[in-house]
Amino acid sequence: MVKSKYQDVLNLGEELKIKNGDVQEENGVLKIKGTAQTQYEKNILWDKIKEIGGENPADIKADIKVEDTSVYHRHTVQKGESLSKIAKHYYGDPMKYKAIFEANTDKLKNPDLIHPDQELIIPNL
Template sequence: DKIKEIGGENPADIMADIKVADETVYHRHTVKSGETLGKIAKHYYKDAMKYKEIFEANSDILKNPDVIHPDQELIIPNL
């Protein structure tokens, strides 16, 4: 009955308000074996010290900038 109250006869009538992040402001990078945030930063920014920006952009999945794993997908912000 809640579905009818919200405005539809069946669940397909309800539309989700989902916003997709603007991918023009970042890249996605899949970590390869042996990579570090510093190496990834050097590749994208030509400056290994910018690893901090990558770490901050991925703070939801990374707790330590020295610990990343192969096949993790990281967000690389455009600077």
């Protein structure tokens, strides 16, 4: 029963291609573990868990590791995006675009010129 309650979390884990995933239900507690590619993906999973179970859910225990701790995430630029829009998405603050620009000076010469399909590093702050 608790597994069906958190099915959206399990589906999200599949979408994010969580590695070494394991799901077990024991005495009414769902135990999940796996490895997310980046901290951002781990945060998305935790946000979904809290959305369903509340701030401190007692019916789920999650052990989610992060494979690449050198970056917060890697982002592929979509048409119509800007560094400030990307910064707002990941950090909640469009002015943090400078951190993204600085982390990608090997690819970017001007913070106002990004192109679709470029892969940008979203740095840990």
